[in-house]
Amino acid sequence: ELRRSGVVASSPDPIVALDHRGKVVEWNGAAERVLGWSAHEVLGEGPAPLFTPPRWRARASHVLRSALSADPRWMGRALPLTAQRADGTELAMEVTLALAHSPRGVGVVIYLRDVSAARRDRQALQKARRLAEDESRRRDDFLALLGHELRNPLSPIVAAAELLDGYDDPILQRTRGVIARQSRQLVRLVDDLLDVSRAARGKLALDIGPRRLGDMLDVALEMTRAQIAERGHHLTLDVDAGVWVHADLARGSQIFANLLSNAARYTDEGGRIWVRARPDADHALVEVRDDGRGMSRALLQRAFEPFSQGEGRSRGGLGLGLALVSHLVRLHGGSVGATSPGEGLGTTISVRLPLALAAAAEPPPIGARATGSERSILIVDDHVDSAELLSMALSSRGHHVRIAPDAETALELVAHARPEVALVDIGLPDIEGYEVAVRVRAELGARCPTLIAVTGWGQESDRRRAMEAGFDQHLIKPVSPRDLRRVLLEVASAGAPEIAGGHRAL
Structure with a gap:
């Protein structure tokens, strides 16, 4: 019946038919091509010794005998099989068994599918995944070591600058200011580099809860006050004191500190910076605007990509500040965008964070303890x-x-x-x-x-x-x-x- 239907001959996959004695009565062209034996060589033979490696032949013979006795356990299931070609090479296949009734008794039809390519692809994918995981682990270890080795020498530098603060000598005070500013910049570069790497791999843990937006902005201003004052900028604040957001206090403050630092860096001395915060639907909207160098249309399109900077590098930095802001805002379930009328016309960065109800009780500020x-x-x-x-x-x-x-x-x-x-x-x-x-x-x-x-x-x-x-x-x-x-x-x-x-x- 199978022969008359043409199914066996036209199938692109090997099909082998066995009679009630377990002997091969059909061996199609795909079986010849894939397994390497001609139909003339195998007709009347038992299939297990033909295309099963010696180590699996006893198991294969048992399954076929069970199938010929109409054991339902083996019917209609895709079973894994390691097949052996006529030349002795092996390939991965899937085999499905089905009963075939004839006047002489019950036979079995064996449908074979070559899955060696899929298995190779799967093994290659698994190997690539292991290599990627190993590479990620090595990168994590390297960044951790880098942070450790850079922070260690920074500690005495920061402490030395602090000690000089107690002297009235103008030269010492100017020296202290240079050391303090440059060490703060180096600390920020190290922290941003490590944080961007962690955020990109989803390894930044946040403690999300109701936070007063004004508290986060206060911390951000404290972190950037010296930089803003050094460049003689005029800072204008318009902050709704009653706004609360779902945020991590430290990371939320870091978002706005990075924005203020960018505004201070890319605005000429004596420039203006505006910070406006207000509720907007179900989000809090914070806008940090400056009248600095602005952004071209091309730069706006890649402003939040790591290591993205405008023409020239005279302002310093690694181009990580906005990339980190973007990662942190997304982790908070918010959004961030940049607008600029053009180069030399200033920039506005807008951050939206989910609104929250005011917390029932607030811990006293550190200064009040x-x-x-x-x-x-x-x-x-x-x-x-x-x-x-x-x-x-x-x-x-x-x-x-x-x-x-x-x-x-x-x-x-x-x-x-x-x-x-x-x-x-x-x-x-x-x-x-x-x-x-x-x-x-x-x-x-x-x-x-x-x-x-x-x-x-x-x-x-x-x-x-x-x-x-x-x-x-x-x-x-x-x-x-x-x-x-x-x-x-x-x-x-x-x-x-x-x-x-x-x-x-x-």
Whole structure:
């Protein structure tokens, strides 16, 4: 019946028909072409020894015997098969069995499909995926190492600039200003480079919640105030104080800090910058406008692409600020756009973030907390310049500071000197800072000092690991003395109370 219908002869895939004895009674042209045996060679033979490798022949013979006995388990299912050609080479196939009734009994029709190309494609895809994952992992490791190695030397530079602030000599003050500005710029470049890479791979974690938009703008203005003042810009604010948005406080502030920094950089000295924030339907609309160099139509089309800059590079930067803004805004469920009348006519960047209801209670601002007094502090860092300059900066504020260049010395000082706060570098030469935290908590329990990790490793996984090891806070180098004083104020105002697990709430 199959022969009369022409199905067997015209099929592009191999079809083999067996009679009730399991002997080949049909072997079509596709079977000859794919498997390499002619019909004359195989008719009347059993198929299992013909196109099954020796290691699978017993299994194949069992399946065919079951099929000939009308076992329904094997009917109509695509089964994987490793076939063997006449020349001994192997190929991946799928086989489907169907019963064929004849006056002499029940036979079986075997439909074969060559899937070797699909399997090769699948294996190639899997290999490509593994290579991509390996490459991504190597890139992550490299960027983490890059951030660590760049932040370490920045720490003493930032601390040195802070120390010079206490001198009235105009030359020293001018020197301090140059060091502070350039170190801030370098810190921003490192942070933007790492953040853009993380955002592009979906590795930025956000703590989304109701946030007052004005608070985020205040933080952004504080971050960019020196840059705006340095260039003599006039800043005008028009902010609706009652607007709340769904946002991450730190990343939301970073969005607007990047926009203000861009406006300050690409506006000639003495220019104007406007910030306007208001509700707009179910979003908050924030517009940052300047009267600076503006953007051409071509630049507007690629303004939010990484490393995108206008003609010439005299303004500095890597061209990452707007790319990072775009990533962060999208992560918040918002949108961002840029408009400009043309070159030399200024630019407006518009950000929309989802509106939120005001939070029921707000934590008091840091500036409103109790200031506390001097503290005994242990600095654990093998980087001599970083440790000494940080010690000088803290000592100048009245704190009592000791330095431990390695973990063993630190453990001895913690046990005997009993500092209130320990600033611990993670990359110590003998024992990792994580292990120091674990051992200190285990040995001192409730008498443990406040533990603060100070490190160049700045990924979310690094922060999480520090918290798991027992640190109370995780600070990323370079840590300015001003930032450290803020943390110490938090320690003082909180009174270092104990919470579950022996950690102190900051």
